[in-house]
Each structure stands twice: as C-alpha cells, then as structure tokens.
Amino acid sequence: MKKELIDITPHKSIMCKISQTGYSIQEAISELIDNSIDARLENEKIVINLEIDDKHILISDTGKGMNKNVAKDSIRLGYSSKKEKLGEFGLGLKTATSFLGEEFVLKTKQKDSNEEYIIKYNEEEWLKSGDWFKFPFMIEEKNNDLHGTIVEVSKLKVDITNELLEKIKEELGRRFAPFILNNEIHLYFNGEECNVPKPDIIEDSKKDIYLKIGKSTVKGWWAYQLAGYNKSYYGFNTFRRGRLVTVFDKIGLTNNQQIKQIIGELEITGVNITHDKKGWVKTSEEYKEIEEKLREYFKEYEYKPKRLLTGYPASKGKVIGTIRQVNMFHSGNMEKEIKKVNKGDIIVTAMTRPQFLIAIRRAGGIITDLGGTLCHAAIVSREFGIPAVVGTNIATKVLQDGQKVIIDGGEGVIYEY
Amino acid sequence: MSISIPDYLLKMPQYLPNDIEGMIFTYPNKFPVIINNYEEAAKKYAMDPEGFREYGNSQKKELVEGLNKIKNEYEECKIKDLKFLVEIDQKLNKLFCFRFWIVNYLFADGPIHSFYVDNLKMLIRKLVKADETEKYEAKVEETIQILLQSDYADEYLEQALNCNIVLEELNKIDEIKEDLNKVTKLIDKDSMKNMDEINKIWSDIWKVIDNSNNEKIYDLLHIALVQVKFRNSPLPLYNTLTHTIEFRRENLKLKEKYDNMNLKINEILENAKKELDKDEYDLLKMSYEQAKNFAMYKDVMGAIDGKLLPFWFGIHDEIKEILRKTNKNMPIKSLGQAAMFYYLVWYLPEDLKAIVMTPDFTDFSLENI
Numbered sequence: 001m002k003k004e005l006i007d008i009t010p011h012k013s014i015m016c017k018i019s020q021t022g023y024s025i026q027e028a029i030s031e032l033i034d035n036s037i038d039a040r041l042e043n044e045k046i047v048i049n050l051e052i053d054d055k056h057i058l059i060s061d062t063g064k065g066m067n068k069n070v071a072k073d074s075i076r077l078g079y080s081s082k083k084e085k086l087g088e089f090g091l092g093l094k095t096a097t098s099f100l101g102e103e104f105v106l107k108t109k110q111k112d113s114n115e116e117y118i119i120k121y122n123e124e125e126w127l128k129s130g131d132w133f134k135f136p137f138m139i140e141e142k143n144n145d146l147h148g149t150i151v152e153v154s155k156l157k158v159d160i161t162n163e164l165l166e167k168i169k170e171e172l173g174r175r176f177a178p179f180i181l182n183n184e185i186h187l188y189f190n191g192e193e194c195n196v197p198k199p200d201i202i203e204d205s206k207k208d209i210y211l212k213i214g215k216s217t218v219k220g221w222w223a224y225q226l227a228g229y230n231k232s233y234y235g236f237n238t239f240r241r242g243r244l245v246t247v248f249d250k251i252g253l254t255n256n257q258q259i260k261q262i263i264g265e266l267e268i269t270g271v272n273i274t275h276d277k278k279g280w281v282k283t284s285e286e287y288k289e290i291e292e293k294l295r296e297y298f299k300e301y302e303y304k305p306k307r308l309l310t311g312y313p314a315s316k317g318k319v320i321g322t323i324r325q326v327n328m329f330h331s332g333n334m335e336k337e338i339k340k341v342n343k344g345d346i347i348v349t350a351m352t353r354p355q356f357l358i359a360i361r362r363a364g365g366i367i368t369d370l371g372g373t374l375c376h377a378a379i380v381s382r383e384f385g386i387p388a389v390v391g392t393n394i395a396t397k398v399l400q401d402g403q404k405v406i407i408d409g410g411e412g413v414i415y416e417y
Numbered sequence: 418m419s420i421s422i423p424d425y426l427l428k429m430p431q432y433l434p435n436d437i438e439g440m441i442f443t444y445p446n447k448f449p450v451i452i453n454n455y456e457e458a459a460k461k462y463a464m465d466p467e468g469f470r471e472y473g474n475s476q477k478k479e480l481v482e483g484l485n486k487i488k489n490e491y492e493e494c495k496i497k498d499l500k501f502l503v504e505i506d507q508k509l510n511k512l513f514c515f516r517f518w519i520v521n522y523l524f525a526d527g528p529i530h531s532f533y534v535d536n537l538k539m540l541i542r543k544l545v546k547a548d549e550t551e552k553y554e555a556k557v558e559e560t561i562q563i564l565l566q567s568d569y570a571d572e573y574l575e576q577a578l579n580c581n582i583v584l585e586e587l588n589k590i591d592e593i594k595e596d597l598n599k600v601t602k603l604i605d606k607d608s609m610k611n612m613d614e615i616n617k618i619w620s621d622i623w624k625v626i627d628n629s630n631n632e633k634i635y636d637l638l639h640i641a642l643v644q645v646k647f648r649n650s651p652l653p654l655y656n657t658l659t660h661t662i663e664f665r666r667e668n669l670k671l672k673e674k675y676d677n678m679n680l681k682i683n684e685i686l687e688n689a690k691k692e693l694d695k696d697e698y699d700l701l702k703m704s705y706e707q708a709k710n711f712a713m714y715k716d717v718m719g720a721i722d723g724k725l726l727p728f729w730f731g732i733h734d735e736i737k738e739i740l741r742k743t744n745k746n747m748p749i750k751s752l753g754q755a756a757m758f759y760y761l762v763w764y765l766p767e768d769l770k771a772i773v774m775t776p777d778f779t780d781f782s783l784e785n786i
Contacts, residue, residue, distance in 0.1 A: 166666065312434075316558055329751045334644075335652045342609060350437055354572035355644045355653055358660040361577075361667075372434035372526055379712060380573040382562050384671075391434050410558070 012130050014077070016123055018091065019099035025158050026171045027278065028099045031092035032059045032151055033172070033187070034243060037179060039063030039149060047186045052168070054160045057100055060150040065110040071117035072137055074106065091275070093151070098123070102155035111147040116140045123155075165190070173197055178242040178267070199263060200344060201225055202320060202404070213293050215270045216286045222264030222298075224320050234261040238268055238280070245273055245280065252294020254302060261318060262298065305406060305415040308399070309392050312371065313412030314378035317387030320417055321346040321364040323403045325396060328353040346407055348395050352377040360384070365407040367395045367414060381409070389414060420464055420700050426528040427459040435526045438755035444514045447758070450780045451514055455523050463529045466706040473520050473714040480516040480718070483786055484725055487512065491732070502736050503769045506757050507777075508786055509729050513754055515781035521718045525711040533711075537564055537704040540697055544689050560685060567709035568678040571716045572640055578675065579637040580661040580668050586634050587661075593622045604662045612659075619655040643723035729754060733761065740764045 019028075033048060040046035041064050051058040066074060073079045074093055097104040102123040109116040118138040172187060173194040179185045180196050187194040201223035211218040225234060235248040245268075253262060271290060272281040280287050324345040326337045338356060341347060344364035351370050352360060360366065360380055364387070368377045371390035381388030387409030389395075395414070399405065404417035429452045433441045445452050462469040487508050494501055524530060541560045547553035570578060587597055600618040603611040626634055635642060644653035661668075682705075689701050733752050741747055744764045752760065762773045779785070 163669075315562075327751070329753065332751065334648060335650065338656060339609075339612070351435065354576065354640060357573055357576050358656045358663070360573070361660060361664050370435050370437055372531070375435050375526070376571075376573070379566070379571055382566055383571075383574050384577070384667075 009132055010077070012127055015094065015126060016098055018077070018095045023096070023099045025100070025164065026168050026175070028096040029057065029059070029168065030172070030175055031096035031277075033176065035092060036061035036063055036149065037176070037185060037243070039065065040184065045183060045186060047188070049188045050172070051190055052160060052165060055154060055156065057153040057156065058150065060148060062148045065113075065147045065149055066108040066117065067110055067113070068115070068117060071108050071119070075119050075121065075135060097121070097151065097153050099157070101153040101157055104151060104153045106149065106151050108149040109142055109147055111145060114141055114143055116142045169194060170197060174237065175244040177265070178239055182242070199223070199225070201263065209264070209266070209297065211290070211293050211297065213289045214286065216290055217269045218266050218290055218294065220264055220266040222262055225261045225263045234263055236264045236266045238266050240268060240273055242267070245277065251291050252298050254295065261320065262301070305417065307413055308405060308416050309389075309395060309414040311367070311389040311392035311395070311412050312378070313410055314371070314390040315381035315386060315388040316410035317385070318406065318408045318410070319346070319364045319387050320404065320406045323348050323399045323401055323405060325349070325399070325401045326356070326359065328356050346405060348399050350396055351375065352380055360386070365409065366390075367392060367399065367407060369393055369396050419696050420703055422463050422529065422532055426532050427456060427463060429455055430523065430527045433522055433526045436522065438753045438759060440514075440518060440522065440755050443755055443758040444518060446776060448511060448514050448777050450778060451518070454515065454780070455519050458519060459529060464703065466703070466710055469524070469707070469710050470714075473710075473717060476516050476520050477718055479783055480512065480721060483512040483516060483783055484721065484728075486783065486786060488728060497735065499736065499739050499766075500769060502732055502739070503757070503765065503772060506729070506732055506736065507773065509732070510755070510757065511777065511781055512786060517718055520714050525715045530708065530711050533704040533707045534565070536700055537561070537708060540689070540693065540701040540704070543697070544692050544701075563678070563681050563685065564705050565708060566678070567705070567712065568675070568682055569709055569713045570675065571712065572719070574671070574675065576640055576657065577664065577668050577671055580657075580664070581672050583634060583637050583658075583661050584665055586631070586637070587622075590625065590629070592625050596622050601662050604659055608659055608663050615659055616652070616655045619658050620651065623651070623654065647723060647727045726754070733757075736761055
C-alpha cells in the first residue's frame, strides 16, 4: 500500500457556503448577540445595541472585548475557546455575517488595553485573492477606557422591510428573555429597549415545573394560553443556557392539545443541541428520557373536558377564556358593557354590533345566541381571526359571567374548563 | 348556465337565524302582502346578482325617503299623544318590513343564502387539493374564509382599516404630537386600567382636531361620530381612537391581508375554472357573488341605523313613558325595532291594541305611508 499526504485546506468558497444553513434573519442576528452575551463582564450588566437600516446591520456591546489572540482566532472557522457558553461552536460570527451581507468589520478592545483590533472581511476580495495563511489583522492604538466589540455588516444580502424590523424587535425580546429578566443585559434595537413580551396565559393556571432526570434537568413554567388561533401555536419555548433554542416545542405533549393549549418556558440542561443551535439532538438518550418524563407529567392535565353547548362553527381556533356577558343592544349602556371585556375574555352576546369593535378586538372568542354564516359575529370573527361559535340559541342563558370555558370555533363547541 | 334553486327555497322562510325579535312570526301576520313581495323578489333575484344589487339600491332609496317622510310627519305634529305615537311606530314597522327586512334579513339570512353557502363549501372541497388530511382541511377552511369574506369591507373592517389612515393623519398634526406620544404609552402599558387618563388626553386631542375642522378625520371616523350623537357621549369616539393605537400593528397586517384579497379571489376562481366542470364553476361563481352581495347589502341597508334607530327608539321611549303612568308594574325590557309587537302592545289601551294587532292587507307605497 502506498501512502500520500494530500492538501485538505478548505476551498475558499466555504466561507460563503457556511451561511447556507437555512437561517432566518432573526436567527443570524441572534448568533451575533450570543457572542456579545458571552463577552459580558462578571457582575456588570452588558449593553448591547443593535442598529439596522437597509444598508447596515451593526451590533455593539459593552462587554469585555477580545484580547489579541482571541480576536485573531475569531475569524478562524470552527475555532472556539468557549466551553459551556453560547458561542461554543466557533461558527456563529462567520456564518451569521456571511448570511447577512457581503462585508463585515469587527472592532474589539479590552478595558486595560491601548489597542483596538480590527478585522475586515469582503466576500469578493476573499474569493479573488484571500489566503488562509495571510489574513489581514489590524491594530490601532486607542488610549481610552472603552471596551467591547462592534460588528458591522454591510452590502446586505437580505431585504430589510418595516415589517421585518417589527418582527425582529418582538422576537429579540422573546429570544433573550431569561437574560433580560435576570437583569444581565440591556438590549436595544434601533434606539429602543427590547422588552420581554408578556405571554397570553390564564394566570391562575401557571405552574412551575422542575424535573431531574439523571444528569439532565428541566426547569421552567407552563400554563394554559389565553388566546390562540393557529393550532400549532402552543408548546414551549425551550432554552439552553438562557438562549432560546426552539419555539412552540411540543416536547412531552400529545395530540390532545387540540383542546387544551399549553404554553410555557423550559430551561433544559444536559441535552446537546444541533450545531446550528436550532434544535435539540432528539436521538440522544437524554432527550428521549426528558420527553418521556414530561409526557408522564402532563398526562393528568390533558383530559378532554365536557361539552356545554354547540352552535354554528363561525370562525376556527381554540381558546380558553372567561365568559363576559355583553349586551350590545342599542338600548344597553355601551360604555359599561365595553369596560367588562378584558383582553382574552370570551364575549357572550345575543348578537354583535360594529360600535363594539374595541371590545371585540380584545376578545379571545365570541359566542352568540343567534346567527348563521353571514351574521355580523361570524363575519367579524373571521375578519379578525377570533374563534367564534354563533347561533347557540341559549348561550346568554346558560353561560355565566366569569365562568371559564374552552371555545372551539372550528367545531362549533363550547367545553367546560 | 344550468343553475337551479329548488322552488321550496324561494318561499317565505319559517325561521331566520338572526331574528332576535321574532319578526318572522310578526311581519307575515301583520303585513301579509310581504309574503308575495318577498317570493316575487326571490324568484327574480335569487340568481341575478346584478338585479339584486339594483333591487337593493332601490329599496335603500325608498327606505331613506320613507323615513324622512315619517320623521317630518312626527316633527310637524303638535300634539303627540299615545295614538299618534303608536301610528308612527306602525308606519315605521311597515317601512322597515317592506323596504329593509327583505334585503337585510330574508335574503341575507334566509334559505337562498344557505343554498349558496352550502354549495360554495361543497365545491371548495372538490376544488382544493392537498396531500395530507390536515393540510387539505386547513386549505379548505382558508378558501372558504376568503370567498365568504370576499373583497368587501364591512363596517367592522372598514373601521379597522380606516384606523391606519387616522393614525397617519394624527401623526401629521404637530400640536398633538406630545399628547399622542403620551396616550400611546398609556395604551401600550394597559389600555383598560389607564382608560380614564387616556380618555382625558383624547378629549384634549379632539379639541385640536375639532378646532381645525379636519374633514378627512371626521370622514374616517364617521361610524364612531354617529354613535357619539346617538349616545350623546364622546366615549364611542375615544374608544375608536384607543382602538387605533392599541391595534395599530394588527391593523397594518389587516390592510396587507385585504389589499391582496382581490388577487387571492381571482386566483381561486381562475383555478376553479380549470378544475371544475362548467356547471360547477358557474355555481361556485354565482355562490360567491350572491354571498358577497347579501353581506354587502346587509351593510348598505344597515347604514341607516344611525338615523332610523335613535328616532324609532325615541318614539318607543315616549310610548313607554306614557304607559308607565298607568302601568307601574310594566317591566323594563331591552327594546328593538319590533318592540311594539313583543312588549309594548300588552300595555296599550284596547283601541290601540286593535290597531297594532289588526292585519294590514295593503301593499307598501311611499305615497300612502
């Protein structure tokens, strides 16, 4: 047998190809924020600023910054000195920036250092004349106490729309909720602080959960959600080391969730995640054990409740809520009636009227005595995506103010809660 | 086209799903001619969308003219005794029955409508294709929603979509910028708990708008402003303004959804043309058009509510007040248009009871009302 030693230096295009992992823009940005979070100083709250316009994406932080060696290694593919941290795979900076744009600049400085380290990457230049062994690394003298890292991505490959900006802001608050709630980070997006969105849940159904299975743990909370439209929008946001891994994860839940919609947040330890950080390694023994334990735990909360009423299924969706009897007749006191309806309540009325729009929009569901496909309640509930059952004949007589029920607008059934 | 509606569906219905005041029991007994009028209209317009729209418009025109005539009669009368008030109510009932009820209830909620909705649903199930049951059901549901919703914005949707423009207009007014920021923060924090404070700021903001006589904003908020007059309170307006801020993100999404409605509907109908037999396609198209027409004319006719109902309910209040003087035990009930038949009549003197409960065999005419 003859043995030859061959050159397996990666092809230069790998720097561009690594970004093709099916990222969403939010996920790519989160990779960069992960790095900032990893760089936070002990006992000091880090400020992370994210600025996005149609030309640039800029992330700056007040973290500890990188020393010379770490800064040099940051551009190396797959290199990471971090263990048990968010950026443990050493790919995030390269994949995320390459996904977002053709060009990026990284500037980093530590507090006690007089040097700022700069890395500039341009996809076109790299493919034309880049050299794995001679990548430019710049050092600039800086005599100040400032510290932290800035990553600026330009020549964007992604379209930035207003709708996307709204989505990013909302999602960042949810993704980094544990860090924000723990007071570990201040996260700003285009000048506004990102807040953690309040989950729409039935407060008194909220329960803490802690399970220890071998070396793994599951800690968090769950509750029945107050309002839900699409049948797949339930389950858990799962976190690993405070960073969101999956949303609406159905781990441990069965199909009976069609009736009761459980949502919650679970911090899971002791289970590996996939290298793109978008999921758990489901084939691992640890994952399977956790799934089984959770299934056992949730079994008792998944009973099928008793039917109270049926009617015409006017607008699909299932929701649990508190009954509010609302008199929408012209002769009623409109203001008093509107005041009764809190967000997520289920309006029970003989029929709806347009002037009650604000109450209708706040409602989690609508049940009427009268009506068919074209009644106002049916039309309005379809327009605004509110589950509704109409034409029950007796809802206003049978359902009590303050009573909690489950409404299934797809089947036209109201269940006991 | 070989669409046919079974004859029995063109007869006067025995039941209507939205008929809270039981008009289906009262009107054919009180005004027997309505049966023939409706059945004639049903034969003529059940399969004629264009004709139905013309019919709807002519009904609306006479409804408005008739209301003005009755209102004038009421205003000109110097002695408004119980007999006069009962007669005015009966005239309003006749007008309502012949020029409102047919389009707004008998067509829109009756058997012809059910026929079209059932066929629409059935044909959509035939049209939609998907590999998995769940995907198929979801697609069926979505297609039904799109076609039943149509590209027509009813009063609810119109208000929500107008809110986008209202907000743009409010943002243009420099004098209210600070207040607008303040009220936005309060609404975002908790619109229910902060309601008193929110309404106070709206009152200040509205003064500025009122002083500048902003016709565009008046027009966009016309549904709320009618309620302000009707209820003699600014709160319906403040609620609408709060809604504008509270649901601003959702309203933008709604706009996007309904901007694309025409395209989606055309796509579905184009696909149906290819996938269904000609007769089936014709029936689907007719079902879509008539379901849309019926929904639309419910709104077109309903636009008179702001004018008709305060007047009519005012008459009922006057009657109630007179009757209460002699009937202290008279229970308090919610009043609707047909209150005379299900409530007030029981407390009228014999001669007026006879007027109310005697059938009127004459047809409706504007001249004789």
